[in-house]
Amino acid sequence: MDPTPTAPHVVIVGAGFGGLAAARALASAPVRVTIVDRSNHHLFQPLLYQVAMAALSPAEIAVPIRAVFRDDRNVTVLMGEVVSFDLEARRLALADGAQLAWDYLIVAAGAETNYYGHPEWALYAPGLKSIEDAIEIRRRVLVALERAESADDEARRRQLLTFVVIGGGPTGLELAGAIAELARPIAASDFRRIDPSWIQVVLIEAGQRLLASFDPVLSEKAETSLTEIGVRVRRGARVTNIDARGVWLGDELIPSSSILWTAGVRASGLAARLGVPLDRAGRVVVGPDCALPGHPRVFAIGDIADFETPAGPLPGVSPVAMQQGRHVARLITRERGGEAREPFQYVDKGSMATIGRARAVAQVGKLKMSGLIAWLAWLFVHLWYLIDRRNRLSVFLDWCWSYLTFQRGARLITGREPR
């Protein structure tokens, strides 16, 4: 549809799961849509850890935003960085000086890694939010193995071969499981001086159980699976410092040169630029229609929004963002037809986490699954939701290859040492 220039203009900030869902739902509506993102691609975040673990290539889990909206003539894609909003004048400014005026604004800028007041830890323990993060983690893990191969000093080698993942949520489990399954077979087949048994993978969780948002039965199954593939799980362990030597739990040091941080996120810094009240995690508090209180034409969705329910705020997961995106798109379309707004209702379709080859946990309503069946469900769902059909085939082939050979297809060290 190529609407008239007088059609209302919907500006969407962010092309993650929420922004993309909103734009796709509006692609057939009588509105003009502009979607702005800092990067040129939509990233399939759930598989980002597989890029970090050398199983997939970046291009397999990312698709150019322009390519998604190729045939939607009412959608304009802009690569740019939003620097300020003027809610009264209904316009925003980009870093290159351009201004965008809106009739409706949907802020879907997502979340960023949260070090809870210790930004200096980022240097030693990168988070996993972008392609760049994933490539940097891949570089660190592969370089640690290379250095261990030529290290003569035993203490140094132990530090190089200890991989610490901080945070016992789904991403932490996926990373810890994948490191164990990447490093040991490759040490055995491709390295000459590393005994696979020297490789330690430690998963640190501050709380009393892993996967706190899952049923406790599945938390236990997940921990059993991790232990079986050789991950040491440390629950109730609070990280007090991270430096060049490793991770400190009070007086105890876990020597490690490869530390990954998945212990928390906070809302994108863009939330603070809206000039409206934020919650403790820096998120924009929204009303039942996902709009900002007092600004009915400004919406916040996904990880940047705090949507309160009787059971607490909705979790920062992709189904919430996608459903909110579609809800707001529908609401805007109907409002143009004079219909009243309906409140957003989240439909929880369940959650899953994978722990290496043929092991996963999943819960859908009261149904709980673990082991091979949960893993097959995980494979199916993740292939299904990959946006690009071409990537679906290529990811599937890569997975078959990795599964059959225990090898990884993207074991590349690229980029340079930071600092």
Added chain:
Amino acid sequence: MDPTPTAPHVVIVGAGFGGLAAARALASAPVRVTIVDRSNHHLFQPLLYQVAMAALSPAEIAVPIRAVFRDDRNVTVLMGEVVSFDLEARRLALADGAQLAWDYLIVAAGAETNYYGHPEWALYAPGLKSIEDAIEIRRRVLVALERAESADDEARRRQLLTFVVIGGGPTGLELAGAIAELARPIAASDFRRIDPSWIQVVLIEAGQRLLASFDPVLSEKAETSLTEIGVRVRRGARVTNIDARGVWLGDELIPSSSILWTAGVRASGLAARLGVPLDRAGRVVVGPDCALPGHPRVFAIGDIADFETPAGPLPGVSPVAMQQGRHVARLITRERGGEAREPFQYVDKGSMATIGRARAVAQVGKLKMSGLIAWLAWLFVHLWYLIDRRNRLSVFLDWCWSYLTFQRGARLITGREPR
């Protein structure tokens, strides 16, 4: 074969085509082999321009060196940077302080981009020698299109949409053809404000013809092909300066923000650290057995070596490096059996260059091919020589997809703006 520790130790510096060929040939010989490289992967350079042009992912043209020698127990792979050689004491030093003693040394460190005394041009006109180079070029070309989409100023837009390739050798032709075939279809399908006819691709060659090492008939055919797909060829044009505005040919400025440099290479800086005579291109002059004069157990092969023939030095192409690598490996093996050295004889199997979809030129002895048949030969040869079987399949699928859809599978902007 797992030879005794007393077997002679062959150290190979560089895992390009030459070093890899030598190590593979020695993998079944009664010697110990150590192959040292700055990176962890062997790179299939002939397809690097396809990574720069978003057609392939880095992992599709690179394979971990360790994976190549997985089953060869007499081969040790070290990732490290050589900083000095001591030819008398027969050992070299790595940047991390380690020392490697050799019985035989094969220096196969390759070549680097040559700006002929203008290193400051590198900032505006990157060369194409590594994965990092290719990703940076991809970033620049895709960012130029993104900026052109939002540019209001006509002169600025013209600068953003003019792509200049400097150097009329095979790499320059491949890049220029690929840019033309990447940018115009994507501008038409995925961008809203760029008229494909605004996109200019200029190929600059200082000499009087393109592909100077080919038969003049093929030079002409190549130029015709380039012109047909919309590349403007400037022959006999000497670049006098490159700056933020574009490329200067004397007083004439070609405004461009995307300039690629393929106009020359020189030997790796490692050549100078050998402390032996070099030629004007910084290469090590070697004898008929590829050994350094006065140092019969030190060899230099491939792009770092100057091997003189009655027709001049051998060209810096991969078949020379591979044949020399195998020659030196055979020579070392035979010498252990008491046989005398034979001189190296280069067998020229021909050369080819591709110019976009279904167009290429090739010459094999007196046979000259162009058009579709040369292109099919090019496809076949390049798939054949890809080391990894898995990559062969994945590259083939990507090529089919690109050919059928005119789309590129790896259109990712990653990394950050330099400076």
